[in-house]
Structures are given as C-alpha cells and as structure tokens.
Amino acid sequence: MKFQQYEKQTNTDWILVSSTKIQLKKPLVLVFGNRFLLEEAAVYEDVKNIFPDGEIVLGSTAGEIMLEKVYEDSITITAIEFEKSSFKVERANILDFDKDAVAIGKHLAAQLPSENLKHMFIVSEGSFVNGSALINGLESKNTNTAITGGLCGDDARFEKTVVGYNEKPKEGEIVAIGFYGESLEISFAQYGGWTPFGPERIITKSEGNVLFELDNLPALDLYKKYLGDKAAQLPQSALLYPLSVMQKGKKEPIVRTILSINEEKNTMTLAGDVPMGSTVQLMMANIDNIAEGALHAADIGMKNRKNKPELALLVSCVGRKLVMDQRVEEEIEEVIEIIGEQAVVGGFYSYGELAPFYGNKSCELHNQTMTLTLFSE
Known part of the structure; x- marks a missing residue:
C-alpha cells in the first residue's frame, strides 16, 4: 500500500x-x-x-x-x-x-x-x-x-x-x-469500557429504534429522572449516560445512545433497534x-x-x-x-x-x- x-x-x-x-x-x-x-x-x-x-x-x-x-x-x-x-x-x-x-x-x-x-x-x-x-x-x-x-x-x-x-x-x-x-x-x-449502574429495567414498549416504555412506564420520564439537571441538555447530555441493552438470545449487551427525543410523545429515538423484552441499564464513564x-x-x-x-x-x-x-x-x-x-x-x-x-x-x-x-x- x-x-x-x-x-x-x-x-x-x-x-x-x-x-x-x-x-x-x-x-x-x-x-x-x-x-x-x-x-x-x-x-x-x-x-x-x-x-x-x-x-x-x-x-x-x-x-x-x-x-x-x-x-x-x-x-x-x-x-x-x-x-x-x-x-x-x-x-x-x-x-x-x-x-x-x-x-x-x-x-x-x-x-x-x-x-x-x-x-x-x-x-x-x-x-x-x-x-x-x-x-x-x-x-x-x-x-x-x-x-x-x-x-x-x-x-x-x-x-x-x-x-x-x-x-x-x-x-x-x-x-x-x-x-x-x-x-x-x-x-x-x-x-467500550463504560460501566453499568442502577436498576435493570425491561423494555415493555418499542418500535424499531423508538423507545416508549420501560417497566410499563414512560421511558423518557424515567431517563429524565436519572439525568436530573442534565435533562435540560437532552439529547446531547444523553451521550454521557448511554443505555446497555441485553437482547433476548444474545450473549453480549450492546450500547445505545439517544439521537433525539419527542417531548409530545414522551419517547426517545436511539441509534439502533431496542427490541421489546430486552433488559436495559444505564451506563456511566470513567476516563x-x-x-x-x-x-x-x-x-x-x-x-x-x-x-x-x-x-x-x-x-x-x-x-x-x-x-x-x-x-x-x-x-x-x-x-x-x-x-x-x-x-x-x-x-x-x-x-x-x-x-x-x-x-x-x-x-x-x-x-x-x-x-x-x-x-x-
């Protein structure tokens, strides 16, 4: 070459x-x-x-x-x-x-x-x-x-x-x-190198890469609760707290970040699919x-x-x-x-x-x- x-x-x-x-x-x-x-x-x-x-x-x-x-x-x-x-x-x-x-x-x-x-x-x-x-x-x-x-x-x-x-x-x-x-x-x-933290939750409603509910509760509301003051900077602040997603039948979890949010529908659009039934956990970073x-x-x-x-x-x-x-x-x-x-x-x-x-x-x-x-x- x-x-x-x-x-x-x-x-x-x-x-x-x-x-x-x-x-x-x-x-x-x-x-x-x-x-x-x-x-x-x-x-x-x-x-x-x-x-x-x-x-x-x-x-x-x-x-x-x-x-x-x-x-x-x-x-x-x-x-x-x-x-x-x-x-x-x-x-x-x-x-x-x-x-x-x-x-x-x-x-x-x-x-x-x-x-x-x-x-x-x-x-x-x-x-x-x-x-x-x-x-x-x-x-x-x-x-x-x-x-x-x-x-x-x-x-x-x-x-x-x-x-x-x-x-x-x-x-x-x-x-x-x-x-x-x-x-x-x-x-x-x-x-990756990111560390999961907090409770594990189940995706109870999603369509493709749009996440509606975790544990039958609005996913965006739960996510904002964890972000606290940083929720005002969404979706940029979501880069600091991605989701670990373990799909059924998979051996390795994948990491998903949020591309956009819909306040009216209370949903989050992620970079890839988030299938229903998957287990989700927040992640945080250590440099x-x-x-x-x-x-x-x-x-x-x-x-x-x-x-x-x-x-x-x-x-x-x-x-x-x-x-x-x-x-x-x-x-x-x-x-x-x-x-x-x-x-x-x-x-x-x-x-x-x-x-x-x-x-x-x-x-x-x-x-x-x-x-x-x-x-x-």
Whole structure:
C-alpha cells in the first residue's frame, strides 16, 4: 500500500502530513471533516484536484482522527493506493428509499459483486438512519462478509450529517466500500469500557429504534429522572449516560445512545433497534476505563494476524470524545501502542460504530465504543 495524508483547518491551505509527496494510482480517498467545512463548494473540487483519478468518499464527523492526533473544525484526507488488491465503491440515498434502512442496505449489498468480496466498510449518514436495520439489509446477501464502519457525525450539534461519493456531500447518503484480493488481510475489533449502574429495567414498549416504555412506564420520564439537571441538555447530555441493552438470545449487551427525543410523545429515538423484552441499564464513564477499552480493542484486532497492519481505520464515538475532552488522544495513543507505529492511522468520531463482536462475522451497531479495521496486503 501507498499513502498520502493531508489536513486543512478553517481558512488555511491543505497541509501535507505525509513525509513526502508521491503520485498515487487510482487511490481510495477518505475525506473526513467538519460538516460546515465539507459543505463549502470548493472543498470537493480541491480534493479532486489533488487526486484527479481518486475514488473520493467524504463524511462529516464529530472529530477527525489522523495518525496520533484528534482534530476539530478541520478536514483530513487519507488516500490509499492498493498495490495488490482492489476496491469498489457504491452509494445510495436513504431519502430515495423512504428512509427504509433495510431496503437501502439490501440495495447497496446487491451492487457490490459478491465473488471474492473480503470486507465491507460503510460511511453512512448519521442523523436519522436506523443503523441496526441498515446492517440487516447489508447482510441479507453477503452473510459471510464482515462489515465495519460508522454513522457520520455533526460534532455535538445533532443537526444533520452529510456524506458524498465523487461529488459534494449531502444529506441521506450512504456509501459502501467493498474490498477484494487474496493478499488482503483485514481484521477488526470493538470495545467500550463504560460501566453499568442502577436498576435493570425491561423494555415493555418499542418500535424499531423508538423507545416508549420501560417497566410499563414512560421511558423518557424515567431517563429524565436519572439525568436530573442534565435533562435540560437532552439529547446531547444523553451521550454521557448511554443505555446497555441485553437482547433476548444474545450473549453480549450492546450500547445505545439517544439521537433525539419527542417531548409530545414522551419517547426517545436511539441509534439502533431496542427490541421489546430486552433488559436495559444505564451506563456511566470513567476516563481511564475508556482509554483502557481502546487498548483492549487494539489487542483484539491484532489477535491471529499474520502481518503487521499497514492501515488502521478508527471509528470512535462522539460520547467518548466528550467525556475524555482534553485527554481524548490517549485512546488513539493506546491503539497505536498495540498495532505499531508502522500503520497509517485515519478515521473519525461518529454517531454510531459498526463492527462484529470478537469471534463473530455478523455485524452489530454500537455506541460509545472504539472500533478499528486493520488492513495489510
């Protein structure tokens, strides 16, 4: 693999972060950045001028990850030339599917040739998509292909997210990148580090990713009771107190954060499904435990690898970033310590992370986790 990385702040020129400038042939160009900056008309054209034959994927974030640093109000570019393997990119807009996440997932999966498909990486709109339903659609065709990626972000504003493929990014876009090649080695992992607390409650009424009742009581009222004064800052304050959800028949709990609330209906909309009958418990954060969780994710990702990773794509949750604040780069440093400094690191802070649990290929939607996808060829 060959790489080029660039970074740009507000009102500055593009800065080459790589040690030397080299010409890449038909690279995959991953552009992650602040939503307002990505919406500027000149940005896509700038990237196209730098990589005229590149396949350009753009996504808004809640923070950008490049090498050992975490950026804000910036745009980062990680361009990759695959020398022995190949990739294919497909896009669709969920607004053209009446916001049906399963349908758009099936459509995208059908567009990627299944023969020799090694892995799928997803860059999805993050404002209103049901992430777990999207996964169900994506896995409908290629059940043996692992999926990782993330739901794009908009810092802590939760106003809108934008995604684009070979054009200026816009609302509703979902991009699927398929990777192909016998020489390609890809591993992945996820881990959280949050601590459950308080009583366990049962979801007694829900529809998809909308939560109505816990223990036959309005879920939003109960949640506000726990938040106290912080209830006035919903939904942003919910990032600090996510829900641990143990579904019937599952071995591992998943973490869900709240995307929006409906005061009139007394409901909460979460990033993924919250099935009735599931057991729910509040979670809280300890900064040291979160950083340790990132290290644990890296340990899992490196298990059974034959080669050292050349590329690491990190997708971590905006909630982790808000909690860690000025210490946020510690979790990136923990990952690099395990995977090695030879790996080029890129990625973003998200509204939802996609990765299987350890030992599985079936993908899950996570919140408040560090996920990583490690590549070598």
